[in-house]
Amino acid sequence: MITRDNLLENKPLVIAGPCSASSREELLKTAYEVKKMGAQVFRAGLWKARTCPDSFQGVGDKGLKWLMEIKEKTGLLVTVEIQDSQQVDLVRDVSDILWVGSRNMQNFELLKKIGEDPRPVILKRGFISTIKEWLGAATYMGLDKVILCERGVRTGADAMRFTLDLNAMLVAKHDYGVPVIVDPSHTAGRRDMVGHLACAGIAAGADGIIVETSVDPEVEQVDRDQTISTEDFGILMNRIYKIYST
Amino acid sequence: MITRDNLLENKPLVIAGPCSASSREELLKTAYEVKKMGAQVFRAGLWKARTCPDSFQGVGDKGLKWLMEIKEKTGLLVTVEIQDSQQVDLVRDVSDILWVGSRNMQNFELLKKIGEDPRPVILKRGFISTIKEWLGAATYMGLDKVILCERGVRTGADAMRFTLDLNAMLVAKHDYGVPVIVDPSHTAGRRDMVGHLACAGIAAGADGIIVETSVDPEVEQVDRDQTISTEDFGILMNRIYKIYST
Amino acid sequence: MITRDNLLENKPLVIAGPCSASSREELLKTAYEVKKMGAQVFRAGLWKARTCPDSFQGVGDKGLKWLMEIKEKTGLLVTVEIQDSQQVDLVRDVSDILWVGSRNMQNFELLKKIGEDPRPVILKRGFISTIKEWLGAATYMGLDKVILCERGVRTGADAMRFTLDLNAMLVAKHDYGVPVIVDPSHTAGRRDMVGHLACAGIAAGADGIIVETSVDPEVEQVDRDQTISTEDFGILMNRIYKIYST
Amino acid sequence: MITRDNLLENKPLVIAGPCSASSREELLKTAYEVKKMGAQVFRAGLWKARTCPDSFQGVGDKGLKWLMEIKEKTGLLVTVEIQDSQQVDLVRDVSDILWVGSRNMQNFELLKKIGEDPRPVILKRGFISTIKEWLGAATYMGLDKVILCERGVRTGADAMRFTLDLNAMLVAKHDYGVPVIVDPSHTAGRRDMVGHLACAGIAAGADGIIVETSVDPEVEQVDRDQTISTEDFGILMNRIYKIYST
Numbered sequence: 003m004i005t006r007d008n009l010l011e012n013k014p015l016v017i018a019g020p021c022s023a024s025s026r027e028e029l030l031k032t033a034y035e036v037k038k039m040g041a042q043v044f045r046a047g048l049w050k051a052r053t054c055p056d057s058f059q060g061v062g063d064k065g066l067k068w069l070m071e072i073k074e075k076t077g078l079l080v081t082v083e084i085q086d087s088q089q090v091d092l093v094r095d096v097s098d099i100l101w102v103g104s105r106n107m108q109n110f111e112l113l114k115k116i117g118e119d120p121r122p123v124i125l126k127r128g129f130i131s132t133i134k135e136w137l138g139a140a141t142y143m144g145l146d147k148v149i150l151c152e153r154g155v156r157t158g159a160d161a162m163r164f165t166l167d168l169n170a171m172l173v174a175k176h177d178y179g180v181p182v183i184v185d186p187s188h189t190a191g192r193r194d195m196v197g198h199l200a201c202a203g204i205a206a207g208a209d210g211i212i213v214e215t216s217v218d219p220e221v222e223q224v225d226r227d228q229t230i231s232t233e234d235f236g237i238l239m240n241r242i243y244k245i246y247s248t
Numbered sequence: 249m250i251t252r253d254n255l256l257e258n259k260p261l262v263i264a265g266p267c268s269a270s271s272r273e274e275l276l277k278t279a280y281e282v283k284k285m286g287a288q289v290f291r292a293g294l295w296k297a298r299t300c301p302d303s304f305q306g307v308g309d310k311g312l313k314w315l316m317e318i319k320e321k322t323g324l325l326v327t328v329e330i331q332d333s334q335q336v337d338l339v340r341d342v343s344d345i346l347w348v349g350s351r352n353m354q355n356f357e358l359l360k361k362i363g364e365d366p367r368p369v370i371l372k373r374g375f376i377s378t379i380k381e382w383l384g385a386a387t388y389m390g391l392d393k394v395i396l397c398e399r400g401v402r403t404g405a406d407a408m409r410f411t412l413d414l415n416a417m418l419v420a421k422h423d424y425g426v427p428v429i430v431d432p433s434h435t436a437g438r439r440d441m442v443g444h445l446a447c448a449g450i451a452a453g454a455d456g457i458i459v460e461t462s463v464d465p466e467v468e469q470v471d472r473d474q475t476i477s478t479e480d481f482g483i484l485m486n487r488i489y490k491i492y493s494t
Numbered sequence: 495m496i497t498r499d500n501l502l503e504n505k506p507l508v509i510a511g512p513c514s515a516s517s518r519e520e521l522l523k524t525a526y527e528v529k530k531m532g533a534q535v536f537r538a539g540l541w542k543a544r545t546c547p548d549s550f551q552g553v554g555d556k557g558l559k560w561l562m563e564i565k566e567k568t569g570l571l572v573t574v575e576i577q578d579s580q581q582v583d584l585v586r587d588v589s590d591i592l593w594v595g596s597r598n599m600q601n602f603e604l605l606k607k608i609g610e611d612p613r614p615v616i617l618k619r620g621f622i623s624t625i626k627e628w629l630g631a632a633t634y635m636g637l638d639k640v641i642l643c644e645r646g647v648r649t650g651a652d653a654m655r656f657t658l659d660l661n662a663m664l665v666a667k668h669d670y671g672v673p674v675i676v677d678p679s680h681t682a683g684r685r686d687m688v689g690h691l692a693c694a695g696i697a698a699g700a701d702g703i704i705v706e707t708s709v710d711p712e713v714e715q716v717d718r719d720q721t722i723s724t725e726d727f728g729i730l731m732n733r734i735y736k737i738y739s740t
Numbered sequence: 741m742i743t744r745d746n747l748l749e750n751k752p753l754v755i756a757g758p759c760s761a762s763s764r765e766e767l768l769k770t771a772y773e774v775k776k777m778g779a780q781v782f783r784a785g786l787w788k789a790r791t792c793p794d795s796f797q798g799v800g801d802k803g804l805k806w807l808m809e810i811k812e813k814t815g816l817l818v819t820v821e822i823q824d825s826q827q828v829d830l831v832r833d834v835s836d837i838l839w840v841g842s843r844n845m846q847n848f849e850l851l852k853k854i855g856e857d858p859r860p861v862i863l864k865r866g867f868i869s870t871i872k873e874w875l876g877a878a879t880y881m882g883l884d885k886v887i888l889c890e891r892g893v894r895t896g897a898d899a900m901r902f903t904l905d906l907n908a909m910l911v912a913k914h915d916y917g918v919p920v921i922v923d924p925s926h927t928a929g930r931r932d933m934v935g936h937l938a939c940a941g942i943a944a945g946a947d948g949i950i951v952e953t954s955v956d957p958e959v960e961q962v963d964r965d966q967t968i969s970t971e972d973f974g975i976l977m978n979r980i981y982k983i984y985s986t
Contacts, residue, residue, distance in 0.1 A: 055388045085355075108352075109355045110298075129376050129377075130376040130895075132897070134299060154907075155650075157895035159893045161871055167895075167899065169937070170897055198906075205939040205944075401650070401657070403896050404868060404896055405661070407625055408665065411657060411659050413649075415657055415682070415691070418691075419653040422687075440668070441661070445698065451690075547879055577847075600844075603823055620867070621867065621869075633792060650896065
């Protein structure tokens with residue numbers, strides 16, 4: 003079993019993959035590519051939390067065996083978003099790292115259940131959570147296994163989908179001593195801005211990034227406009243490493 | 249079984265009671281008082297969603313029989329906040345109206361479970377939800393049984409705990425045709441402002457209010473500073489009815 | 495000369511008129527109508543602060559004589575927005591009440607100049623000003639002659655143009671003791687919501703309202719969609735007085 | 741006379757100096773230090789826009805000769821914030837670059853006056869301006885001579901003084917083609933975070949930074965807690981250049 007400390011031995015931690023799994027082939031191709039370019043962890047949503055019930059809700063349980071195949075063939079670690087207490091057991095063999103999304107940041111029953119599990123867990127910040135709420139939620143699961151993820155807050159500023167809040171990331175990291183990664187995809191909402199924001203996060207001191215990436219962004223059913231191609235991911239990796247070493 | 253339409257036959261709908269149940273005696277006394285002054289529904293939290301795990305987490309299951317006694321003795325309807333799918337069954341005999349809190353507004357697994365239940369449900373708005381997210385969440389449960397509850401949004405404005413967003417309440421009501429009540433307690437965070445904001449909500453067109461009230465606010469373990477006394481509740485009720493009839 | 499105390503002798507203070515003056519005829523007709531329905535003060539912008547330089551910038555100085563005619567014929571008081579130190583002298587004969595817009599709330603050179611003038615002044619709140627900034631700006635002019643105006647703040651909430659912040663209005667009024675009026679027009683951005691928000695403001699305790707009104711909203715060059723007709727203004731006045739007396 | 745294009749020939753553009761001038765000696769020492777470390781432009785406020793009238797309002801006109809001495813002795817360019825139309829003439833000999841602060845971003849009379857002047861101008865973004873408002877304000881002065889400055893927006897997020905909005909900076913730069921610099925000092929409000937945020941801005945693609953710097957931050961009368969020492973400025977410059985070249 004991987005621990006949070008193992009995960010962060012070779013920083014920056016890079017997590018890549020599509021927002022939502024759509025087919026075995028796409029997943030496998032994307033996984034091989036991002037592995038080659040330096041990613042350590044593969045991400046792909048199986049059960050998607052969607053604003054409206056008639057939107058695509060993810061491929062569900064059948065994606066579990068696709069991810070298991072990816073783990074075995076590529077050697078990548080895998081992380082899957084958990085939205086319900088019962089899914090914690092369901093992903094036990096597949097998900098090396100658990101992951102709680104923004105909408106469930108204060109789903110305390112889920113947090114308590116994850117608290118019983120030894121795996122490291124990524125906790126995305128809620129849409130406008132305070133530092134106290136974010137750290138409080140982390141404490142429900144255990145501060146020593148949590149990696150916080152800043153993904154943008156909803157504000158009166160209208161430039162992109164969300165405003166990336168590096169100030170909050172810095173406070174979580176420096177004042178509370180918890181590792182923090184940045185999600186540039188959801189804050190951007192547009193592909194051409196993802197790299198700029200990822201680099202900003204790393205320059206500010208993030209311990210890693212989580213980036214929506216696919217060999218073919220145009221086939222994505224969720225978050226298509228903010229998913230970067232594996233080619234662009236490769237270019238980004240190059241710059242990320244350079245900035246990290248400054 | 250009460251339906252949403254029955255509930256709204258005598259508007260404004262008034263829901264009152266303490267934030268969190270603390271003792272049988274306090275609950276019963278408060279219930280008799282608010283009933284006498286015109287409330288139709290009694291509220292009291294049993295399992296409290298708290299930002300930090302070491303805060304008081306509510307009296308839990310043992311409060312269920314207290315609420316049952318209140319229903320029988322006072323004739324008030326009862327509403328209890330549900331935070332987990334399993335609690336839906338637990339409150340079946342007690343809670344005439346289900347209720348989803350702000351932190352669970354997009355806990356879609358919970359929403360789907362409640363969607364299978366015929367009871368009316370109050371859906372509090374998330375800390376900074378868009379209209380689309382709020383109505384989307386309601387749709388998961390069934391638009392014909394939901395009563396939306398505006399409780400203030402987190403903004404850059406610093407006057408009180410949250411900014412009461414009557415604009416959003418109006419859009420939900422007029423553009424989407426869903427009944428909406430206002431929670432003046434959480435937005436205020438201070439007792440002396442609760443009445444002013446409740447009256448504003450009714451004047452704007454809210455179908456009702458939900459107000460944290462106790463015979464003895466000083467003994468409250470949660471939200472003490474924003475809980476009004478039953479005396480003040482009585483004064484508020486008087487003005488609410490006058491404004492509603494203008 | 496009118497003083498602030500005189501102005502507030504017959505509350506609620508009601509200020510009405512078009513966003514921007516367009517013709518003598520429209521102004522005069524509108525003034526007669528709103529006077530008849532109970533307004534005490536007439537408003538009309540002459541120099542308009544517009545986001546982009548190629549938008550209509552107002553009729554300018556020539557509107558001064560139109561407003562003078564209105565004062566004389568209808569007996570209404572007049573208020574004109576001042577955007578520059580030099581305009582303070584320019585409006586001396588016409589504007590019984592000075593008025594500083596949101597964009598100039600912290601234009602301290604302008605505030606100091608107005609501070610030398612004895613007339614009462616309306617100070618609109620900036621787009622996201624804190625209470626301290628709003629009151630600080632008022633102090634530059636003299637707290638005993640200022641009437642604060644809440645007109646909505648820019649937030650992450652997307653329901654209407656701005657979020658009306660009655661919480662801030664209440665703090666300014668109760669914690670600082672300064673009179674406050676509400677502008678329901680700019681926060682709404684849509685005509686059908688203006689009345690609901692005006693009533694909410696009065697129910698919360700506002701000392702008055704300022705409402706964009708015209709005999710013919712469709713001819714307005716600025717803020718057309720949020721300007722109500724004088725017919726609707728009459729209906730609103732009826733309800734406003736009833737709520738104020740509850 | 742320096743033009744905007746000349747200024748941006750050697751990017752990143754670095755502007756440093758104290759928030760507010762306090763004495764000739766401190767200014768001169770700070771100027772020599774930041775020049776040595778690579779700054780191209782010296783900043784120091786003379787007339788300070790303060791929230792409350794009883795706060796320190798700056799040294800005023802007497803600082804002009806101090807800045808003139810610095811220009812002559814160090815060869816640095818100078819920029820001074822202008823708060824009123826009349827100050828445009830007052831700083832003509834001293835200020836190579838004009839500068840409009842956040843509170844005056846929509847002081848259109850000031851913008852028009854500056855529009856008649858050929859000098860380049862820094863336009864700080866208002867506390868929660870939209871992209872359209874920011875670019876609209878720039879258009880009043882002339883898009884070809886403006887350098888936009890992102891300095892943080894006021895939001896519901898509570899981590900630091902303001903939330904640095906790199907998303908808006910990126911949209912201004914890429915969608916509108918206007919040069920943009922970042923002010924990490926005002927968004928941070930605390931010295932230890934200034935460097936992290938400055939590096940984030942440069943990594944995201946900013947054309948430069950403006951940083952509050954002093955040989956002795958502890959003597960500063962304004963913004964003391966966010967002013968970095970010239971030693972820390974030197975360390976920051978090293979990293980800024982490395983990141984800029986990645």
